[in-house]
Amino acid sequence: MSDDIRQLIPSMTRLLARPEVRSLLAWFGPDIVRMKLQGAIERLRQHLANGVLMGSKSDSEQLVIRWLVSEMDRCLLNTPRKVINATGVLLHTGLGRAPLADAARKAILDAAGACLLEVNSESGERAYRGFQVHDFFEALTGCEDCLIVNNNAGATVLLLQALCQGREVLISRSQLVEIGGSFRLPEIFQTAGVVLREVGTTNRTHLRDYAAAITERTAAILRVHASNFRIVGFTAEPSSGELAALAHARGLMMFDDIGSGQLFANPVLASFGEPDFRTSITGGADLVLGSGDKLLGGPQAGIILGRSSLIQTLRHHPLARCLRIDKLNLAALHATLLIHARGTATDELPLYQMLQADISALNQRAESIVAQVGSLRDVTLQIVPSIAEVGGGSCAGHPVPSVAIALHSSSTSAQTVARNLRMHVPAIWGRIEAAAVLLDLRSVDRCDDQLLCQTIKAAIGR
Incomplete structure (x- = not known):
């Protein structure tokens, strides 16, 4: 690059002194503005090296400032805004999936500072995170215990690794789903160190297929609701209750991933035919998994409900701490469950x-x-x-x-x-x-x- 061209490149010091840049510094702070400004200067250097003509150093400055302002505007536009x-x-x-009810939004604000997260008010002692929602889930679904993590994929990994690592879990071929972001169930099994054992066919899987696949290495039967696709026509699959009965008769666990997270049968959702926590738990599933930010109408969360002994094992697994729900989502979940408990979901939940x-x-x-x-x-x-x-x-x-x-x-x-x-x-x-x-x-x-x-x-x- 010739000396004449280099003279067209403004210095960082000169640019930082300009009023437009000083206002950006006051809003964004020096680090990111300097980084973006350096990128704009380098962009100008490449333009000049490629033969783009600039009339004067003042024109170069104006171009760099325009690029800088555009980059900083993009930073604002890319915030998690309304x-x-x-x-x-x-x-x-x-x-963002389910829009939250007003009560859930207020609960987030209330919990944004110091809040009751992992301590018991009465005793003053340490408590497990999520104890605040236990009674709601027990009353609304009939579960013995619950564990809340940050999303349902995390709940699946935790369940498989903590309870089935090194052993086989049976699942129908029709349920080997891929969820958003190209995350596939077989890969989740592999990550958890669990052997996936496919049974049945794509369109029809019978109870006898599961029974024939059980060996001494089998730990559990997993049912995964195909919530993001449908197989129609000549189809068949056992119910959650039938799978639970088979699993228990053979000394196995039965897990039901209902996906969309409906708490219990609700008239507003009746036409969709989605499974719900209460029905699956009543049918005998040992653990039931679902999302908080779908048909529940709440925040992002992975909800695990079921037998207390299994929940305790999950709660003390190292992954449980890695995947635990944060205080703001827990506050929103609590507020959303209260809406369901008092029977006002149709009036208060935006989704409904x-x-x-x-x-x-x-x-x-x-x-x-x-x-x-x-x-x-x-x-x-x-x-x-x-x-x-x-x-x-x-x-x-x-x-x-x-x-x-x-x-x-x-x-x-x-x-x-x-x-x-x-x-x-x-x-x-x-x-x-x-x-x-x-x-x-x-x-x-x-x-x-x-x-x-x-x-x-x-x-x-x-």
């Missing part, structure tokens, strides 16, 4: 409210939103029928009728419109169908309708 979920996927994994919304109410909301937004430059709004889904690895194959607002642009692509909505603060996430951006109202909290209107107008413009 998003209006208009995708039509009610439990969108990328957008979304599922109960009828088409006429969704149409009325859509008409109001379109009227409030009014006319936009080069964009038309149209109310259209839509199909939503529960999502989050729950209720696969069960479409939910819905209503959406379709945004059609005459001057730009649907991808650009969708990006503009996503990049705004607050952001709107929709989906693209037939060259239009669809904003599905079933997944939008009706309390956010006014904010939705304002954001559409601000992000797309008049």
Whole structure:
């Protein structure tokens, strides 16, 4: 690089003294701003080395500052910030799955400082984390004991390693699932040091298949609910209760991973045919696993319910500490269980409210939103029928009728419109169908309708 070109590269000291950079330093602190600024200077150096012409050193400074501001804006945009979920996927994994009830949000704030986490108020002595939710789970599901970890995949690894390491666990071929992020059940078995023994076929597995596969090396039978896909047609599989009876008759344990975490049969969820903790425990399963942030309507958590002796073994395993739930999610879980206990889930849980919304109410909301937004430059709004889904690895194959607002642009692509909505603060996430951006109202909290209107107008413009 020639000396003339080097003279066009501004110094770090000069850039740090500029007002724009000083304001960024006050907000973000020196370390990350210096790192991003160094990256912008290096980017300028590469531009100059590749023959890009700059008029003056002042032009170079302005370009570096523009790149820096863009990078720092990206840091803000990538925070776990509020998003209006208009995708039509009610439990969108990328957008945080179940939206929490107001009571759960307040509980998080209350527990954000010092809180009652691992001590007993009455005795003042140390207690195990999660003792606060034991009575709720016992009363609502009939379990003897519970253990709460940070997610259901972690619960599965803990259970397998603590109770079955070095031995075989039987599972139907139809249940060898892959969950989000390409995590596959066989890999979880391998990580836990457990031998996976497949039984039956992809579409049909009978009780006799399990019985024939039992050997002296068998530790347990595992049933995994296929919550993120469906096999239909010529199918068969034993119930959890039938598997539990076989396992106990042969001196084995039986575990039931129900996945989506429904506590007990609920009329709002009846049409989906999802398993629940109470039914599985009543049927004889030794341990039942499920997620907290799906049909339970709570925070991320891996819930393990069942026999006290097995739970005690899990609780004292080294992995239990590695996987334990944090205080904020525990507080939110406690508040959510209290809602279920007093029978007000249909009124207080956002997921249940979304599922109960009828088409006429969704149409009325859509008409109001379109009227409030009014006319936009080069964009038309149209109310259209839509199909939503529960999502989050729950209720696969069960479409939910819905209503959406379709945004059609005459001057730009649907991808650009969708990006503009996503990049705004607050952001709107929709989906693209037939060259239009669809904003599905079933997944939008009706309390956010006014904010939705304002954001559409601000992000797309008049």
